[in-house]
Amino acid sequence: MHLIIAEKNIAARRIAEILAGKAKVSAKKDGSANLYEFGDTKVIGLRGHVVEVDFEPGYDNWRSATHPPRTLIDAGIIKRPTEKKIVSILQKVARKADLVTIATDYDTEGELIGKEAYELVRAVNNTVEVDRARFSAITPDEIHRAFAETKPLDFHLAAAGETRQIVDLVWGASLTRFISIAAKRGGGNILSVGRVQSPTLAMIVDREKEIEAFVPETYWMVRLDSEKDHLPIEARHTHGRFKEKEEAQAAVAGSLPPLTVNEVIEGEKADRAPTPLDTTSLIVAAGRLGYSAANAMRVAEDLYMNGYISYPRTDNTVYPPSLNLNGIVSDLSKGVFAKDGKWVAENMRPKPTRGKKETTDHPPIHPAGYGSPEKIGEDAWKLYEFIVRRFFATLSPDAKWKTLKVNMSAGSEPYTATGGRLVEPGYRTVYQYSDAKERILPKLTAGDTLPINAVHLDEKETQPPARYTQSRLIQKMEELGLGTKSTRHEVIQKLIGRKYVEGNPLRPTLVGRAVTDTLEQYADTITRPEMTRALEDHMNMIKVREKRSDDVLTESREMLDRVFDQLEGNESLIGEDIMEMTIEESIVGPCPICGHSLRIRRMGSSQFIGCMHYPDCTFNMSLPPGTWGGAVRTKEVCPTHSLNHIRLVRKGARPWDLGCPLCSHIASNKEAIAMIPGCDDELIRSLHEHHLYAITELTSRTPLELSGLIGIPTQKAEEIILGAGDVINKLRLRTEMKKFIRDTITPRKGRSPAKIVKALIEEDVSDITALGKADPGLLRKAGLSETEALEVTGSAKEASDARILKDAGIPAISLKKYREAGITSPEAFLNRHPAGISLASGVSIETVIKHVSLICEQYNRPPPGKITKGAFLKGQKELTDLPGVGEATLLKLADAGVYNRETLLAVRDDIPGISPDVISKMKKKAEIA
DNA sequence: GCAAGGTC
Numbered sequence: 001m002h003l004i005i006a007e008k009n010i011a012a013r014r015i016a017e018i019l020a021g022k023a024k025v026s027a028k029k030d031g032s033a034n035l036y037e038f039g040d041t042k043v044i045g046l047r048g049h050v051v052e053v054d055f056e057p058g059y060d061n062w063r064s065a066t067h068p069p070r071t072l073i074d075a076g077i078i079k080r081p082t083e084k085k086i087v088s089i090l091q092k093v094a095r096k097a098d099l100v101t102i103a104t105d106y107d108t109e110g111e112l113i114g115k116e117a118y119e120l121v122r123a124v125n126n127t128v129e130v131d132r133a134r135f136s137a138i139t140p141d142e143i144h145r146a147f148a149e150t151k152p153l154d155f156h157l158a159a160a161g162e163t164r165q166i167v168d169l170v171w172g173a174s175l176t177r178f179i180s181i182a183a184k185r186g187g188g189n190i191l192s193v194g195r196v197q198s199p200t201l202a203m204i205v206d207r208e209k210e211i212e213a214f215v216p217e218t219y220w221m222v223r224l225d226s227e228k229d230h231l232p233i234e235a236r237h238t239h240g241r242f243k244e245k246e247e248a249q250a251a252v253a254g255s256l257p258p259l260t261v262n263e264v265i266e267g268e269k270a271d272r273a274p275t276p277l278d279t280t281s282l283i284v285a286a287g288r289l290g291y292s293a294a295n296a297m298r299v300a301e302d303l304y305m306n307g308y309i310s311y312p313r314t315d316n317t318v319y320p321p322s323l324n325l326n327g328i329v330s331d332l333s334k335g336v337f338a339k340d341g342k343w344v345a346e347n348m349r350p351k352p353t354r355g356k357k358e359t360t361d362h363p364p365i366h367p368a369g370y371g372s373p374e375k376i377g378e379d380a381w382k383l384y385e386f387i388v389r390r391f392f393a394t395l396s397p398d399a400k401w402k403t404l405k406v407n408m409s410a411g412s413e414p415y416t417a418t419g420g421r422l423v424e425p426g427y428r429t430v431y432q433y434s435d436a437k438e439r440i441l442p443k444l445t446a447g448d449t450l451p452i453n454a455v456h457l458d459e460k461e462t463q464p465p466a467r468y469t470q471s472r473l474i475q476k477m478e479e480l481g482l483g484t485k486s487t488r489h490e491v492i493q494k495l496i497g498r499k500y501v502e503g504n505p506l507r508p509t510l511v512g513r514a515v516t517d518t519l520e521q522y523a524d525t526i527t528r529p530e531m532t533r534a535l536e537d538h539m540n541m542i543k544v545r546e547k548r549s550d551d552v553l554t555e556s557r558e559m560l561d562r563v564f565d566q567l568e569g570n571e572s573l574i575g576e577d578i579m580e581m582t583i584e585e586s587i588v589g590p591c592p593i594c595g596h597s598l599r600i601r602r603m604g605s606s607q608f609i610g611c612m613h614y615p616d617c618t619f620n621m622s623l624p625p626g627t628w629g630g631a632v633r634t635k636e637v638c639p640t641h642s643l644n645h646i647r648l649v650r651k652g653a654r655p656w657d658l659g660c661p662l663c664s665h666i667a668s669n670k671e672a673i674a675m676i677p678g679c680d681d682e683l684i685r686s687l688h689e690h691h692l693y694a695i696t697e698l699t700s701r702t703p704l705e706l707s708g709l710i711g712i713p714t715q716k717a718e719e720i721i722l723g724a725g726d727v728i729n730k731l732r733l734r735t736e737m738k739k740f741i742r743d744t745i746t747p748r749k750g751r752s753p754a755k756i757v758k759a760l761i762e763e764d765v766s767d768i769t770a771l772g773k774a775d776p777g778l779l780r781k782a783g784l785s786e787t788e789a790l791e792v793t794g795s796a797k798e799a800s801d802a803r804i805l806k807d808a809g810i811p812a813i814s815l816k817k818y819r820e821a822g823i824t825s826p827e828a829f830l831n832r833h834p835a836g837i838s839l840a841s842g843v844s845i846e847t848v849i850k851h852v853s854l855i856c857e858q859y860n861r862p863p864p865g866k867i868t869k870g871a872f873l874k875g876q877k878e879l880t881d882l883p884g885v886g887e888a889t890l891l892k893l894a895d896a897g898v899y900n901r902e903t904l905l906a907v908r909d910d911i912p913g914i915s916p917d918v919i920s921k922m923k924k925k926a927e928i929a
Numbered sequence: 930g931c932a933a934g935g936t937c
Binding site for chain 2: 007008009032046047048049050052053055060062069072083104105109110112113161164165167168169170171172173174175176177180186187188190192193194195196197301305313483484486487490491
């Protein structure tokens with residue numbers, strides 16, 4: 001059996017179809033692995049790399065004392081399958097193969113993916129013959145040729161790729177760990193470092209520094225308006241920028257009529273049709289259409305998977321001869337493109353345009369099939385249409401312009417005007433993505449004299465360099481050799497994800513700056529594109545056998561060791577530097593109380609805004625817990641409080657804008673403060689003026705302080721403080737009731753806990769005690785069934801009773817004993833005789849009396865009389881000595897207040913549960929005794 | 930929990 005291994009599913013399928021010829025190909029999909037079969041041949045599609053390099057076991061713990069980051073430099077490297085399913089199917093099939101052909105992409109990474117497959121094959125079948133097919137397009141001709149002349153795998157080329165993998169892992173992981181640990185960052189907040197991402201970040205940071213250092217210079221431009229045959233002419237002074245205003249003014253003053261035409265130079269300008277698309281130019285063009293880099297690639301991937309365009313990851317800008325250009329044009333010449341397709345077919349240039357880069361792995365990006373706007377969808381259509389039109393344009397003739405340069409003078413001053421007219425639109429007929437503004441001038445000849453309608457003196461300023469847009473950055477990365485066509489947009493996403501950069505165009509955050517500054521100072525190598533260049537040189541040398549992979553790795557590890565010499569000696573300094581530089585990111589603005597800075601602070605999952613002058617200033621504002629999203633400041637600043645707005649951000653959720661934290665702090669306390677009796681609008685205004693926003697800030701002050709602060713009489717201040725305390729208590733009880741409702745009621749449609757609580761509060765039922773006493777009808781109105789309503793009020797009563805008893809001061813251990821005896825409500829304590837309670841619960845009589853007294857106090861009732869333990873025990877003995885008195889009787893007697901001979905004699909005969917006869921007999925015996 | 934490179 002012949003096994004063919006392709007880099008990806010789609011390649012496997014097409015190779016199978018081509019090689020099968022007329023034979024039928026059967027496709028099998030097993031999870032993530034695709035297998036195509038015909039005759040005695042199987043073709044499997046990988047998914048790029050199916051294994052990855054990692055450190056040998058033992059290096060997982062970042063904070064390990066025995067394996068600090070530096071030890072990663074010399075840690076053993078292993079390969080681990082990342083696509084286990086594909087690996088297992090590959091190996092299963094490979095066992096039975098007697099020829100294996102590696103047919104991965106024709107580039108370095110493809111050779112490495114091939115070698116990885118080779119090793120997986122060898123692990124289960126060490127005798128099978130393995131060869132390699134190299135093709136630069138998946139077309140019948142190319143594929144048949146490549147499979148007719150297979151060659152051995154190029155292990156040196158693969159080794160070059162492998163060396164890159166290891167260098168990247170070792171540098172990236174060790175530096176990432178080091179710098180994250182130094183800055184005390186963990187979890188989702190690590191500070192990453194890498195050969196590609198760090199220089200890319202540095203470019204953005206450097207550009208920002210240039211912008212900050214830029215000093216604008218004022219300059220002046222002189223132009224004038226004229227006309228001929230009612231057509232306007234705008235002429236510029238040939239001096240261009242005037243640095244001195246006086247000179248410019250002199251030029252204006254010297255510009256006297258008439259305007260004389262001295263010379264008219266006619267010319268022609270060729271306007272070259274654009275070259276075939278590679279990934280970078282696709283991303284750049286998509287940027288102009290409004291797609292972010294990552295979005296453009298996602299859409300392109302989608303178009304590719306659905307057969308509308310060719311493979312979107314390519315560096316090639318030259319159509320391979322095998323590509324059937326005419327066929328594609330005719331396929332596209334329908335629907336929306338009918339007219340343009342026909343035009344292209346009729347006006348096709350002799351040879352398509354070609355760009356500077358020509359590679360062997362994939363053709364330039366081109367349409368692969370016709371799609372209508374309806375089928376493709378709005379989101380992707382703009383990009384697809386662009387790809388089609390760009391393809392058309394590369395086959396269309398150049399456009400031609402007629403240009404006109406007119407030299408003129410006004411008085412002593414020289415002027416010039418330029419015009420341009422599109423005489424042959426060429427490719428622009430089907431491709432209108434680049435600006436082609438015509439500037440039409442009237443017909444002018446030397447010697448013409450024209451009027452001067454106006455002379456303008458424009459004051460302008462030199463501009464700082466522009467920030468990078470995503471597409472500009474990708475272009476720049478390509479120029480510098482950073483990343484690949486497939487990874488550049490991901491690198492940018494990574495920088496955004498790490499919160500190193502933000503916005504569009506891209507700006508560095510403080511974290512991004514701090515990391516770049518630190519790396520530039522201590523580990524400069526990793527921040528420079530030269531590292532990539534050097535690595536590529538070394539990879540080339542490995543490829544041509546001038547160097548061995550091991551030597552390159554040893555050299556690289558020695559370099560990294562020297563970097564760590566620098567880093568380790570300065571670890572605490574580096575950490576402090578980064579933390580100091582990044583603290584500003586959490587600063588929100590001035591504290592309204594003391595003027596120092598307010599900071600977002602996090603403690604576990606809770607977060608709040610507090611004053612940096614704590615503990616001298618205790619001003620703070622609470623924020624929703626971190627589960628709602630981490631609080632970050634936004635650029636927007638509250639005009640009233642000069643505080644940055646706050647936003648809660650959570651992965652996978654839409655950000656939640658809280659606005660100005662102080663505004664929302666005030667708003668959320670407003671209702672509570674208004675609940676204080678005697679607190680009118682006037683007083684609230686006065687409180688706010690003195691920066692008292694939260695109700696808790698009132699209760700934490702003495703009446704004297706408050707009256708001094710806001711200038712009200714002490715007596716009034718005292719009332720307010722007491723009132724505030726009551727409100728806090730009330731709100732606490734309300735919250736407690738909300739929680740109780742939420743815990744007891746199963747939410748169902750139309751009766752959310754929030755809704756029920758609202759209805760209850762409207763009826764003035766705002767704590768658990770009130771709920772216990774509430775009319776179940778209220779709850780029925782809120783949507784509960786009768787049984788549910790009774791259950792809620794019943795358990796509310798229980799909960800409230802338990803709370804009252806606990807608040808009265810009865811310790812938990814006694815409460816437990818009472819509860820076991822069924823004594824759960826305050827009423828039970830008030831209505832039952834202490835003797836009965838004591839006997840039923842086993843709590844000693846003296847303690848029971850103490851507890852009952854506590855409750856009586858709550859209810860303004862007189863406390864029960866004292867009974868000592870001794871007297872009680874003696875009394876019990878007196879009673880049990882009487883014939884026929886057992887424990888059951890003793891309890892009944894106790895509940896009636898009978899606990900000794902004396903009380904027995906005083907009692908009437910109607911004790912519940914004991915017949916009057918028995919009682920009078922007992923009394924008689926007691927008298928005798 | 931780290932990189933960069935494939936692919937989805």
